Amino acid sequence: MEKIRSDSGFSENLRRFRPTLPGYPGAMGLQEGDRAGRAGRTDRTTRPRVLRFEDLTSSDVPVVGGKNASLGEMTANLTARGVRVPIGFATTAAAYEEFLGTGGLRDAVRERIDALHAGAPLAETGREIRELILATALPQGLAEEVTAAYRQLAARLGRTDPDVAVRSSATAEDLPEASFAGQQETFLGITGEERLLDACRRCYASLFTDRAINYREEHGFDHLRVALSVGVQEMVRSDLAGAGVMFTLDTDSGFPRVVLVNAAYGLGESVVSGRVDPDEYLVFKPLLGRAGCRPVISRTAGGKQSKIVYADGGGGPGGDPTEEVATSAAERSSCVLTEDEILTLAEWAVAVEEHYGCPMDLEWAKDGRTGELSVVQARPETVQARKSKEAATLRSYRLTGEGRPLVTGLAVGDAVATGRVCRLRSARDIAAFEDGSVLVTGATDPDWEPIMKRAAAIVTDRGGRTSHAAIVSRELGLPAVVGTGGATAGLHDGQEVTVSCAEGEEGRVYAGAVDYEEREIALDRIERTRTRVMLNLANPSAAFRWWRLPADGVGLARMEFVVNNHIKIHPLALIHPEALADAPEHREARERIEELTRGYPDKTRYFVDRLAYGIARIAAAWWPKPVIVRMSDFKTNEYAKLIGGGPFEPGEENPMLGWRGASRYDSDGYREGFALECRAVRRVREEMGLTNTVVMIPFCRTLDEADRVLATLAEHGLARGSGGRNGGDGRGGPRAGGERGDGSRGGLEVYVMAEIPSNIVLAEEFADRFDGFSVGSNDLTQLTLGIDRDSELLAQEFDERDPSVTRSIEHLIEVAHRKGRKAGLCGQRPSDDPDFARFLVAAGIDSISVTPDSFLAVKEHVARAEREDRGTAAGRREGDRAERRPGARGATEDGDRVAGGRGAGRPGGRGGGRRGHRAEPREAGSRRTGTGTGTGTGDRQAGTGEGRTGTGEGRTGTGEGRTGSGEGRAEAA
Numbered sequence: 005m006e007k008i009r010s011d012s013g014f015s016e017n018l019r020r021f022r023p024t025l026p027g028y029p030g031a032m033g034l035q036e037g038d039r040a041g042r043a044g045r046t047d048r049t050t051r052p053r054v055l056r057f058e059d060l061t062s063s064d065v066p067v068v069g070g071k072n073a074s075l076g077e078m079t080a081n082l083t084a085r086g087v088r089v090p091i092g093f094a095t096t097a098a099a100y101e102e103f104l105g106t107g108g109l110r111d112a113v114r115e116r117i118d119a120l121h122a123g124a125p126l127a128e129t130g131r132e133i134r135e136l137i138l139a140t141a142l143p144q145g146l147a148e149e150v151t152a153a154y155r156q157l158a159a160r161l162g163r164t165d166p167d168v169a170v171r172s173s174a175t176a177e178d179l180p181e182a183s184f185a186g187q188q189e190t191f192l193g194i195t196g197e198e199r200l201l202d203a204c205r206r207c208y209a210s211l212f213t214d215r216a217i218n219y220r221e222e223h224g225f226d227h228l229r230v231a232l233s234v235g236v237q238e239m240v241r242s243d244l245a246g247a248g249v250m251f252t253l254d255t256d257s258g259f260p261r262v263v264l265v266n267a268a269y270g271l272g273e274s275v276v277s278g279r280v281d282p283d284e285y286l287v288f289k290p291l292l293g294r295a296g297c298r299p300v301i302s303r304t305a306g307g308k309q310s311k312i313v314y315a316d317g318g319g320g321p322g323g324d325p326t327e328e329v330a331t332s333a334a335e336r337s338s339c340v341l342t343e344d345e346i347l348t349l350a351e352w353a354v355a356v357e358e359h360y361g362c363p364m365d366l367e368w369a370k371d372g373r374t375g376e377l378s379v380v381q382a383r384p385e386t387v388q389a390r391k392s393k394e395a396a397t398l399r400s401y402r403l404t405g406e407g408r409p410l411v412t413g414l415a416v417g418d419a420v421a422t423g424r425v426c427r428l429r430s431a432r433d434i435a436a437f438e439d440g441s442v443l444v445t446g447a448t449d450p451d452w453e454p455i456m457k458r459a460a461a462i463v464t465d466r467g468g469r470t471s472h473a474a475i476v477s478r479e480l481g482l483p484a485v486v487g488t489g490g491a492t493a494g495l496h497d498g499q500e501v502t503v504s505c506a507e508g509e510e511g512r513v514y515a516g517a518v519d520y521e522e523r524e525i526a527l528d529r530i531e532r533t534r535t536r537v538m539l540n541l542a543n544p545s546a547a548f549r550w551w552r553l554p555a556d557g558v559g560l561a562r563m564e565f566v567v568n569n570h571i572k573i574h575p576l577a578l579i580h581p582e583a584l585a586d587a588p589e590h591r592e593a594r595e596r597i598e599e600l601t602r603g604y605p606d607k608t609r610y611f612v613d614r615l616a617y618g619i620a621r622i623a624a625a626w627w628p629k630p631v632i633v634r635m636s637d638f639k640t641n642e643y644a645k646l647i648g649g650g651p652f653e654p655g656e657e658n659p660m661l662g663w664r665g666a667s668r669y670d671s672d673g674y675r676e677g678f679a680l681e682c683r684a685v686r687r688v689r690e691e692m693g694l695t696n697t698v699v700m701i702p703f704c705r706t707l708d709e710a711d712r713v714l715a716t717l718a719e720h721g722l723a724r725g726s727g728g729r730n731g732g733d734g735r736g737g738p739r740a741g742g743e744r745g746d747g748s749r750g751g752l753e754v755y756v757m758a759e760i761p762s763n764i765v766l767a768e769e770f771a772d773r774f775d776g777f778s779v780g781s782n783d784l785t786q787l788t789l790g791i792d793r794d795s796e797l798l799a800q801e802f803d804e805r806d807p808s809v810t811r812s813i814e815h816l817i818e819v820a821h822r823k824g825r826k827a828g829l830c831g832q833r834p835s836d837d838p839d840f841a842r843f844l845v846a847a848g849i850d851s852i853s854v855t856p857d858s859f860l861a862v863k864e865h866v867a868r869a870e871r872e873d874r875g876t877a878a879g880r881r882e883g884d885r886a887e888r889r890p891g892a893r894g895a896t897e898d899g900d901r902v903a904g905g906r907g908a909g910r911p912g913g914r915g916g917g918r919r920g921h922r923a924e925p926r927e928a929g930s931r932r933t934g935t936g937t938g939t940g941t942g943d944r945q946a947g948t949g950e951g952r953t954g955t956g957e958g959r960t961g962t963g964e965g966r967t968g969s970g971e972g973r974a975e976a977a
Contacts, residue, residue: 053099054149057092057237062360068094068233069173074382075235082359087352088378091160092168092237093153095204097175099146100231103208109140110228113212117227120217130214137209142201150204151197154236167195167239169380170203172210174232188216188232192271193239193314193325200236207234215450240380243313243326244372246340247272248282249470250349251385252289252357252364255478256417256469257548259625260363262301263287263350266470267340269331270311272367272380278447278464278471279328281307281414281487283340287350288624288692297693300346301620303613305339305603306468307487337603345370348377356382387478398525398552401506402857407514410495411463413488415504415511416474418549420520421483423460425499427492431455442501442513444491448473456480461503463491463513485511509545525860530554531867535844536851537859539626540830544570544618547625550856557629557696558622559778559853560830563636563681566618568646571611573597575677577648578607584648593648600647608680615684616692623694630698632755632778632853635681637702639664660792665703665757670716682720689727689752700755700778705762710773717754724775725751755826759783764812767819776826777816778853781833785809804833805840814847826850834862841865845873 060068060076068076072094079089104110113133120129142150158166172188189210191203210216211232220227240247248267253260266275266282274280286302308331315327341349349368356379357364367381401420426441428434431451437443443459445452447466456462456476462484464473469486477484483505485491495501495513502518505511538559541547544566567575577584577597584590584597597607604610623631639659643649652673656662668674688694699722704710717723756763756770759780763770770777781804786793788809791802803809813829820827828851834841835858844852845866854862 051098052096053102053146054093054095054153056153057089057094060094066175067096067098068235069097069175070383071171071173071381072233072235073173075237077359078356078379078382082352082355085355087355088376090169090238090240090378090380092157092235094173094236095146095150095234097231097233099149100208100233102143102146103140104228106140106143109136112136114228120221126214126217130212130217133212134209137212138205140205142204147201150201150236154197154200157236157238161238165196167193167241168200169235169237169239170194170200170207171235171237172207172232173235174211174230188213191325193243204234208232237380240369240371240376240378241373242272242369242371243270243311245370245375246270247367247369247380248275248340250353250366250368251470252353252366253385254286254548255385255387255474256415257551259548259551261289261627262548262624263289263353264469265341265346265349265353265368266306266468268306268308268311269335269340270313270329271326272369273326274310274312274328275468275470276367276472277449278467278473278486280309280311280468281466282468282470283308284468285339285341285346286621286624287346288620288627288694289350289354290627291693292347292351292354294693297691298343298347299624299692299694300343301624301692301694302617303339303343303346305337307489308336308340309466311335339603341370345377352377352379360384387475398527400523400525400857401504401520402523403502403504403506403518403520405519407502407516407518409512410501410515411485411488411491411513413463413485413491413511414467414469414474415507415509416462416469416477416484416486417482417505419481419483420502420504420506420518420522421461422500422502422517425495425497425501427495427497428455442503444495446492447471448476452476456482461485463488463495463503465489465492483511485513488513507546508543508549523857525553527552527554530860530863533863533866533870535849535866535870536828537863537866538632538828538830538851538853539859540853540855541622542566544621547622550859551625553856553859555626555629555856555859556851557626558631559828559851560700561619561622561631561633563615563619563634564638564642566615567636567638568642570618571614572647573600573611574643574646574649574652575608575611575680576652576674577646578611579676579680580652581607583651590648590651593650596647611680612683612687615681616687619684619688619697620692620694623688623697626696627694628696630696630753631694632698632700633685634700634702634757635669635678637665666701666709666713667703667705669701670712675716678716679720682717682722686721686727690721695727695752698753698755698775700757701774702757702780703759703783704756704770705760707766707769707773710756710770714754714773722752722754724754727752757783758816758827759787761788761812764816767816768823771820771823771825774825776828777820779813779816779827779829779831781809781813781829781831784812788812804831805837805843810843810847813844813849817847817849821848828853830854832858834865838865838868842869842872845869 055068057072057076057079060073061080062073062077064073064076067073075089075092076094078087079091083089104113113136116129116133120126141147154168157168158164169190169192171190174188189207191206194200194203211230217227220230246267246269248265249272250263250265252263254262254264263286265285265287267285268275268280268282275282283306284302284304285300288299288301291297291299310328311331312326312328314325353364353366356366363385365383365385366379368377369380370377401418403420421442423440423442424438425444426437427444428437429445434455437455437458439458440460442461442463443455444463445465447464448456448462449472453476457480459482461482462473462477464471464484464486465488467473467486471486473484473486483503485503485505491513500516502514502516502520503511504514504518504520506520536556538557539550539553539555540560541558542562542565577593578601581594581597584594601607601610619633640653640656640663641659644653654663663671663673669678685697685699689697699717701710701713704713714724753775755776755778756774757780758764758777760783763777782793785791785802785804785806789801789806791798793802817827827849829844829849830853832854834844834852835854841852841862842865846869852862852866
């Protein structure tokens with residue numbers, strides 16, 4: 005028996021989330037006129053009792069309810085686009101009214117309702133009305149039309165007494181605001197005319213469940229103004245295969261460019277009810293259908309502990325034809341759907357979304373007899389669609405304290421809440437629940453909703469992100485952790501806990517009240533800047549949380565975080581398991597590896613899959629903007645802590661300066677591991693199509709090391725400029741690879757971290773080898789000043805604003821731009837120090853990359869600095885006009901003319917100092933000025949540099965004139 009999730013709210017949801025659809029002009033085909041002349045259209049003036057799905061449209065909600073109207077709309081319009089919808093028919097609201105008029109049934113129902121209003125118990129009232137309905141035979145005319153339609157269905161299917169799904173679809177013509185979600189019932193696997201007629205009566209009776217009566221009472225609806233349509237649909241034998249649900253957006257974050265698919269073996273009720281932890285697949289919509297792309301960006305096998313199948317001999321009058329049975333070990337470790345099937349469902353979901361013009365919530369099923377997939381229900385998604393239209397702010401939560409994790413599961417939403425645990429076994433225990441408690445239970449269904457509305461947070465043992473508990477929690481705005489596996493056993497009543505969904509895909513329940521902060525970001529007030537402000541991201545599961553931020557891409561995606569948290573196993577332990585064989589001290593590692601890689605005959609495929617999916621989620625969240633992925637930068641002591649890592653890592657006295665970064669990639673001790681990293685990146689770019697992925701090499705000490713790494717990348721199919729789509733070779737200047745902010749068009753770009761003094765000293769030579777630089781300010785400061793950044797004794801001396809560091813950064817930017825390369829910085833200092841952000845802007849940095857929670861502050865710092873810089877440049881231009889000399893004018897890269905370093909640019913070099921000055925942090929109030937001349941070989945230009953003055957940051961003036969390979973720099977006086 006299946007519980008439904010939505011009914012007559014369908015047309016109202018379409019009006020709300022597709023406001024251009026009154027009869028739905030503007031959406032594909034949602035118009036009555038499109039089918040008014042269709043052959044075989046039933047004459048509605050006769051108030052028919054039964055209508056075929058193909059004779060229905062979405063405007064027929066008052067006639068057959070939202071569910072059946074949607075099935076008709078899809079049958080008539082989307083089968084031509086390849087979407088398979090099982091055929092069927094529906095009884096009408098008029099048929100239900102006729103049934104109520106049989107034998108005084110309407111009056112008898114009204115009497116029971118009047119008794120309820122006079123004080124009769126709800127349970128007694130509901131039971132009596134249901135008994136009256138079940139004891140009343142369908143009117144002869146209605147019964148004959150239903151059986152006739154069933155025979156026609158059998159003939160079309162070529163089967164005698166075909167098994168069908170019989171679904172309730174409530175409707176209220178004058179109550180469009182009503183939503184009867186989850187209140188009526190569906191009966192599966194019904195065969196034969198007698199059982200079909202009985203199932204129709206049982207659907208009618210479900211209109212008077214206690215829950216349905218209570219809902220109408222609470223909302224003041226007249227019980228006899230609500231009607232019910234019965235949908236009879238070809239049964240998809242998913243009990244022999246699988247079924248599930250899918251959404252055309254990410255249900256937690258509202259990210260609109262993915263299709264989320266959940267799948268389990270057997271009938272779909274196990275997914276909807278949250279009885280199992282289903283598989284979860286994500287498909288990136290923008291690349292669906294693009295030649296050569298297979299954009300399945302995440303594929304996770306759920307526990308799937310059980311499945312719902314037909315019961316032996318079930319399905320008789322009053323019986324339940326299904327039962328729940330355990331799945332096999334092979335089923336639990338494998339995925340329900342192949343990649344081809346996932347892509348097919350995603351394409352169908354997009355077709356349905358495009359047709360209705362709003363995000364959609366669909367149910368699908370696979371027939372185990374034929375292998376065919378079908379869409380069996382579709383309705384507008386309401387929760388995130390509503391938030392998307394209303395959200396002018398982004399609410400962000402972050403834990404600021406620490407706590408001991410008690411249980412973990414899937415995070416629903418991104419909020420945090422504290423409260424005391426209240427464990428309940430049944431919704432009937434509502435009297436024991438205290439408002440503001442954390443509800444802990446096995447799983448929920450619609451009976452739990454009155455309790456859920458009073459909870460601070462929800463924790464369940466079972467269920468996935470599309471389970472009932474997850475759906476209702478999102479609607480209520482509550483944090484929930486579902487599928488924990490043992491919360492009811494691991495938590496106890498009255499225990500104070502913190503439920504956190506703010507740490508990515510994994511939700512955690514901590515002991516005690518853990519401190520956290522809540523922030524709101526006003527998205528409509530963020531100023532555009534010339535300097536790109538990008539994000540540092542590590543956790544793929546949290547990437548979609550930040551999609552609304554107007555960031556310019558991802559400046560640093562840390563591969564080692566994906567390895568440490570999503571893979572957990574040392575890559576060489578998967579390539580050489582023999583290194584862990586037999587030794588007793590490795591027994592635990594062997595067992596853990598076997599557990600994590602279950603379902604992977606080729607253990608290395610586990611590493612590549614998990615890494616590729618992690619990178620892909622980040623790249624998809626910011627497509628087509630560039631996402632710079634730093635290849636692994638573990639130190640040896642960190643690698644050794646990975647599962648099975650001990651035998652492959654040497655002990656080092658100083659891992660910070662040891663075997664790390666680029667030095668590992670072509671070495672005998674890690675070459676095979678790096679090959680797996682390259683396979684994952686190549687899969688993201690070439691198979692999935694996410695060509696906005698940029699590779700970055702960390703801790704590259706020498707030019708020879710750079711050459712070896714680039715050669716190794718090329719050996720693994722990641723040569724610079726390779727794998728481009730839509731043109732572009734990935735080389736050239738700062739705009740290579742697409743328009744500003746678009747890294748999706750050109751071939752592969754390879755960056756290098758600028759974090760070692762040798763990267764600065766040899767900046768020109770490194771620029772000849774790489775497409776861009778990213779300054780790692782922490783390591784660069786540490787190695788320039790010779791200070792351990794973790795030293796408490798020297799902490800006060802560790803300062804990125806030291807002149808040796810700032811001059812290094814300026815020099816790198818100047819060389820990068822002269823060579824047509826990009827230069828950025830990834831670090832926290834610009835968010836903590838507005839003066840440092842001002843320095844970077846003045847130096848002409850192309851991008852600054854910061855953590856998401858610092859984005860707003862840095863964006864404000866950068867915007868302010870750019871305004872100040874434009875003001876200063878305008879003043880210098882005014883001075884130029886007063887003292888103009890022929891040929892004396894330079895220009896900044898973005899067109900602002902600057903007095904410093906005059907000299908016209910020539911081919912091979914940029915004339916005029918870019919931002920024509922060098923900045924050094926100074927004490928407040930100090931002022932410096934500078935003048936100088938610059939010369940260059942070839943065409944020679946002379947220039948003078950006018951110093952800038954400032955408070956908090958002294959600026960020195962520099963002049964540059966350069967053509968060809970020559971360069972002259974003005975020194976500060």
